[in-house]
Amino acid sequence: MSKRTAALLSAAGVIVFLLAWEGLGRSGIVPQRLLPSPSAVPATFIAEIKNGQWQAMVLASLSHYLSGLALGSFLGIAVGTAAALWPRFNAFQAGIVRMLRPIPAIAWIPFAIIWFGVSEASAAFLIALTVFWINYFAAYAAVASVDKDLIELGHAFGQGALIPRLFKIILPGALPGIFAGLRAGLGQGWMTVVAAELFGIPGVGMRMMEASGLLATHIVVLYMITIAVLYGISDFLFVRVQSRVLAWQR
Amino acid sequence: MAAVIALKGVSIGYGADAPPVLAGLDLEVERGSFVAIVGPSGVGKSTLLRVVAGLHRQRAGTVVLNASERPQHRPFGLVFQDPRLLPWRRVERNVQLGLEGLPVGRAERQERARTALKLVRLEEYGTRWPYELSGGQRQRVGIARALAVDPDILLMDEPFGALDAITRRGLQDELKRIHRETGKTTLFVTHDIEEAVFLADRVLLLSGTPARVAQDLDTRNGTSAENVERIRAGLAGDYEI
Ligand SMILES: Nc1ncnc2c1ncn2[C@@H]1O[C@H](COP(=O)(O)OP(=O)(O)OP(=O)(O)O)[C@@H](O)[C@H]1O
Ligand SMILES: [Mg+2]
Numbered sequence: 287m288s289k290r291t292a293a294l295l296s297a298a299g300v301i302v303f304l305l306a307w308e309g310l311g312r313s314g315i316v317p318q319r320l321l322p323s324p325s326a327v328p329a330t331f332i333a334e335i336k337n338g339q340w341q342a343m344v345l346a347s348l349s350h351y352l353s354g355l356a357l358g359s360f361l362g363i364a365v366g367t368a369a370a371l372w373p374r375f376n377a378f379q380a381g382i383v384r385m386l387r388p389i390p391a392i393a394w395i396p397f398a399i400i401w402f403g404v405s406e407a408s409a410a411f412l413i414a415l416t417v418f419w420i421n422y423f424a425a426y427a428a429v430a431s432v433d434k435d436l437i438e439l440g441h442a443f444g445q446g447a448l449i450p451r452l453f454k455i456i457l458p459g460a461l462p463g464i465f466a467g468l469r470a471g472l473g474q475g476w477m478t479v480v481a482a483e484l485f486g487i488p489g490v491g492m493r494m495m496e497a498s499g500l501l502a503t504h505i506v507v508l509y510m511i512t513i514a515v516l517y518g519i520s521d522f523l524f525v526r527v528q529s530r531v532l533a534w535q536r
Numbered sequence: 537m538a539a540v541i542a543l544k545g546v547s548i549g550y551g552a553d554a555p556p557v558l559a560g561l562d563l564e565v566e567r568g569s570f571v572a573i574v575g576p577s578g579v580g581k582s583t584l585l586r587v588v589a590g591l592h593r594q595r596a597g598t599v600v601l602n603a604s605e606r607p608q609h610r611p612f613g614l615v616f617q618d619p620r621l622l623p624w625r626r627v628e629r630n631v632q633l634g635l636e637g638l639p640v641g642r643a644e645r646q647e648r649a650r651t652a653l654k655l656v657r658l659e660e661y662g663t664r665w666p667y668e669l670s671g672g673q674r675q676r677v678g679i680a681r682a683l684a685v686d687p688d689i690l691l692m693d694e695p696f697g698a699l700d701a702i703t704r705r706g707l708q709d710e711l712k713r714i715h716r717e718t719g720k721t722t723l724f725v726t727h728d729i730e731e732a733v734f735l736a737d738r739v740l741l742l743s744g745t746p747a748r749v750a751q752d753l754d755t756r757n758g759t760s761a762e763n764v765e766r767i768r769a770g771l772a773g774d775y776e777i
Pocket of ligand 1: 551557576577579582584617
């Protein structure tokens with residue numbers, strides 16, 4: 287299957303999905319209030335832009351998302367790499383990881399609010415937490431599976447000390463795995479943005495919560511689509527960067 | 537002449553309980569000599585090179601090296617049995633690997649890499665990724681990488697194994713010329729007895745488990761068919777066990 291055919295088929299799938307949804311609303315099988323039809327979304331979009339809500343909410347969410355993502359990804363990669371590099375540190379942190387890991391990020395919401403208030407920092411903290419674990423495990427596995435022969439090569443050619451070994455052999459070798467973790471974090475991060483904001487931190491999630499309180503389901507749908515599009519854009523951009531950086535892979 | 541590599545009673549093994557691969561090995565290599573090492577597969581030739589290069593610690597015995605410490609060079613240039621290139625570096629940057637961390641400027645690093653690539657006839661391939669090369673080309677990049685650090689001691693583990701007869705012959709001549717001109721002490725592992733005799737002043741046959749030096753032949757003055765036969769017989773004897 288060519289790339290073009292795949293793209294066309296994918297577009298056709300989305301169109302069929304939207305048509306079926308619209309049809310379901312118009313036929314009257316499902317009442318408008320329970321399921322707003324997609325054709326109502328453009329008008330809602332214009333209204334939300336005019337009153338400035340859309341821009342404000344998207345900017346707020348983006349700012350939580352980016353700061354949480356940066357912090358969580360960096361720490362996840364750093365701790366995961368350190369654990370894979372040093373057996374002693376690995377043993378030391380293994381118990382803590384087993385204890386904390388099964389707790390989902392949103393379970394920390396009460397503490398986030400106690401510590402940081404209903405604020406930007408709270409949302410960023412929760413996102414960072416989600417993203418941390420994904421990157422931690424991805425980086426750990428990637429670093430642990432770097433080809434030992436290449437590390438031996440480094441020793442043979444004077445690159446055996448920690449800094450050159452880390453930056454010339456281990457991290458480049460682990461990069462494909464680290465990128466896979468970053469990409470997964472990119473998606474999970476959006477989910478946490480919404481979950482965190484449902485508790486009243488300004489952003490897309492909060493606006494959805496408000497709208498659903500007023501039974502303005504068409505607004506809820508608008509922001510669902512907004513999230514999907516934002517995720518789509520960030521993933522697309524990420525893949526472009528990735529294919530640049532990993533050009534050495536066949 | 538001084539021994540540049542001196543092994544005394546060296547034992548080597550992998551893992552604590554495994555039987556040793558080499559045991560009680562004594563070996564002295566004179567400065568400037570070209571020593572070929574032959575022996576059946578699995579006897580411990582690569583292991584021996586690894587110990588000399590300091591990549592593997594011996595269990596017992598001493599390894600003494602008298603490589604000189606020159607600031608812009610590395611004491612060893614190692615050619616692995618597999619090409620072992622860094623896939624995320626283009627060919628020229630792979631060749632420069634050993635020069636990084638030495639007091640060598642960027643321009644000189646590039647120049648030395650280019651010269652080394654020329655020696656293995658890959659000057660056109662500097663900007664390729666390793667995956668864009670054939671197996672033999674990759675192996676030649678590995679040879680260039682070892683030559684670029686201008687080492688005192690060249691350690692080569694079947695460097696020409698993956699090459700066709702003509703390229704191989706060309707590189708053998710090149711290596712012989714480099715050795716004549718620079719006097720680098722060279723340890724050269726090969727399965728090809730003719731190659732060993734053609735290149736080396738001295739041919740060592742390793743055999744047995746644990747391995748020992750079963751034959752140690754002076755091949756400086758060309759060599760007699762008789763010598764070749766002796767090595768061959770030694771190898772064959774080992775295979776019969
Ligand atoms: N990393 C390792 N761990 C355990 N055993 C090893 C390891 N590397 C090599 N050996 C064993 O040590 C012995 C010697 O291996 P070595 O690679 O030195 O042989 P070789 O003479 O170079 O063989 P070849 O001609 O096939 O390259 C073999 O029996 C091999 O199984
Ligand atoms: Mg070998």
